Amino acid sequence: MKKANLDYLNNLLLFTKESLRQWEKNENTLNFNIKYWTKKGLIVPLKKGKYLLKSRFDKETNKDAYLEYLANKIYEPSYISAEYVMSKYSLLTEAVYGISSVTTKKTKIFNNTLGRFNFYSFSDKLFCGYEFTKFYSASIMTATKPKAVFDYLYIKFYKNALISATAIEELRINWENLDKKEFREVVKYAKIAKNKRILEIVSLINKKYYD
16 A cells, blocks of 8 residues: 555545555455554554554644544544533533533443543433534534533432532532533433432432532
8 A cells, every 4th residue: 555545545544454455455454554554653443443643633624623533433433522522611520521412322431542532421311412513524522501510419329329418528519610501401311311319319409509
């Protein structure tokens, strides 16, 4: 495969191993090239079979949006949510590392040279409450502020974490940055979930901060 073909990939936000086969049909040669380009730092493996050109990422001025787009594509279907989105609205007092997303697939974590991508498994009925933003000709799916808060609480409490007033305080959430109308949206999603633990934690938060 010629270097010119790598330059052509510069027009793509990401590419797959399948897309490289139009230039290199031989599987052994293709695998060798991918390993060579990775070792040379020319391409970045996002996950098995998905890559981007390092030069394309380096020249991008809006790297946050690029990473969010990649998060959507690394594991599909998924939308960005929970602590990552909450941090954008100054809802968390502590720094956030990596991008958190919701998926209908199994819970999974991907680590690559660009960072950490966390995916949390939700049921189909809770795969909602997201909006679309444009990134070039593509779209990024991101949770609304209330849905991000609900997703965060759901991830934290739906199994066996202690539910108490102290547990709410230890979340270190800036509730003043989520108004009553927005919190009613959180309650709406809790009712859709029909999970006793989530309904309980949302009720405690309501009494403490919104009554």
